[in-house]
Amino acid sequence: MNRFRLPAAVALLGTTLLVTGTVAQPASASVSATAHSPAPLRVLADRAGVRIGTAVDMTALAEDTTYRRTTAREFNSVTAENVMKWESVEPRRGVYDWKKADELVRFARAHGQVVRGHTLVWHSQLPSWLTAGVADGSIDAEELRGILRKHITTEVKRYKGRIQQWDVVNEVFEEDGSLRNSIWLQQLGPSYIADAFRWAHAADPKARLFLNDYNVEGVNAKSTAYYELAKRLRAEGVPVQGFGIQGHLAIQYGFPGQVAENLARFEALGMGTAFTEVDVRMILPADETKLATQASYFRRLLDACLGARSCTSFTVWGYSDKYSWVPGVFAGQGAATLMDEEFARKPAYGTVREGLAEGR
Numbered sequence: 555m556n557r558f559r560l561p562a563a564v565a566l567l568g569t570t571l572l573v574t575g576t577v578a579q580p581a582s583a584s585v586s587a588t589a590h591s592p593a594p595l596r597v598l599a600d601r602a603g604v605r606i607g608t609a610v611d612m613t614a615l616a617e618d619t620t621y622r623r624t625t626a627r628e629f630n631s632v633t634a635e636n637v638m639k640w641e642s643v644e645p646r647r648g649v650y651d652w653k654k655a656d657e658l659v660r661f662a663r664a665h666g667q668v669v670r671g672h673t674l675v676w677h678s679q680l681p682s683w684l685t686a687g688v689a690d691g692s693i694d695a696e697e698l699r700g701i702l703r704k705h706i707t708t709e710v711k712r713y714k715g716r717i718q719q720w721d722v723v724n725e726v727f728e729e730d731g732s733l734r735n736s737i738w739l740q741q742l743g744p745s746y747i748a749d750a751f752r753w754a755h756a757a758d759p760k761a762r763l764f765l766n767d768y769n770v771e772g773v774n775a776k777s778t779a780y781y782e783l784a785k786r787l788r789a790e791g792v793p794v795q796g797f798g799i800q801g802h803l804a805i806q807y808g809f810p811g812q813v814a815e816n817l818a819r820f821e822a823l824g825m826g827t828a829f830t831e832v833d834v835r836m837i838l839p840a841d842e843t844k845l846a847t848q849a850s851y852f853r854r855l856l857d858a859c860l861g862a863r864s865c866t867s868f869t870v871w872g873y874s875d876k877y878s879w880v881p882g883v884f885a886g887q888g889a890a891t892l893m894d895e896e897f898a899r900k901p902a903y904g905t906v907r908e909g910l911a912e913g914r
């Protein structure tokens with residue numbers, strides 16, 4: 555297992571950090587750390603012809619210099635973790651707030667990064683004016699369809715030419731492959747999916763438009779439902795161009811089966827593919843064995859991406875445990891990202907780096 559020097563930003567913290575089970579050089583010993591550091595992930599990714607991305611927490615980006623510097627240094631693609639979601643951009647009906655989303659797009663441009671747009675149609679993080687209006691019947695189905703069309707058109711147009719891939723619909727299937735019983739399905743019926751893609755395409759014909767979900771890494775009932783949907787939509791001429799595999803794994807559940815086969819079948823439809831939200835959680839506390847298993851999971855997902863011509867980006871859902879969503883949602887679990895809370899690189903960082911260095 556490789557040992558990595560501390561990046562200058564981390565060295566400044568002056569902490570002694572555990573890296574890959576060994577004690578890393580203390581800050582004072584890491585003179586010229588930047589000059590002699592191994593190439594950042596994005597440099598290796600460029601060589602491999604793949605995007606390496608991260609979800610970005612806009613509060614951390616504003617307040618944490620190490621986070622800001624590392625986000626710029628390591629990644630050539632960024633996704634808004636929350637600030638492009640509907641509740642963020644239109645908290646009150648007709649009142650838009652693009653400040654933080656604009657900030658991310660500006661940051662990306664300044665650092666030569668592409669942006670993945672996340673996400674246009676979802677059952678979660680909807681503004682309360684919308685959910686309340688549907689619940690009390692003051693917004694009927696016809697009006698809701700118009701509201702959805704306006705939302706998609708407004709947001710996609712705003713960032714026209716600046717978003718490489720949009721997650722147009724997010725998490726629309728249940729685990730058994732039936733359509734999720736969301737307000738979209740209840741009010742508009744299944745045709746809302748095709749409509750969403752058509753509206754997004756009309757607003758920015760060059761953006762690559764994705765389906766996106768979790769628990770669809772391997773071949774299973776849910777990923778097969780996506781495969782059938784994508785096949786049907788493409789046969790009908792609906793502009794759906796990509797399948798986003800979130801990649802939220804947990805070592806206690808094992809590694810999913812038939813990941814390469816899954817990517818291959820979407821590729822055979824002419825679809826692009828991407829890993830869009832990768833993290834690998836564990837039951838805390840972390841130890842050397844769990845971190846090694848985690849590292850191998852990251853590597854296996856990356857290898858599946860690098861092994862598929864259609865897979866053009868590999869995005870992690872945050873890269874430091876300091877800002878991961880996992881502990882807040884799964885009690886007693888965490889340590890899910892490439893770096894610990896002090897930004898020290900974990901074994902998973904090493905395996906991702908090695909995988910990118912080996913290339914396709």
Ligand code: G3I
Pocket residue numbers: 635636678679724768800831879
């Ligand atoms: O911004 C408010 C803040 O004003 C308030 O004080 C605070 C109190 O709880 O909440 C803040 O909002 C939180 C938001 O993250 C921003 O931090 C929400 O409560 C919280 O629910 C929200 O969680 C996000 C979650 O999506 C929402 O379902 C996570 O950060 C985000 O990582 C997660 O991302 C999703 C993807 O979009 C889709 N795939 C799964 C993935 C993980 O759940």
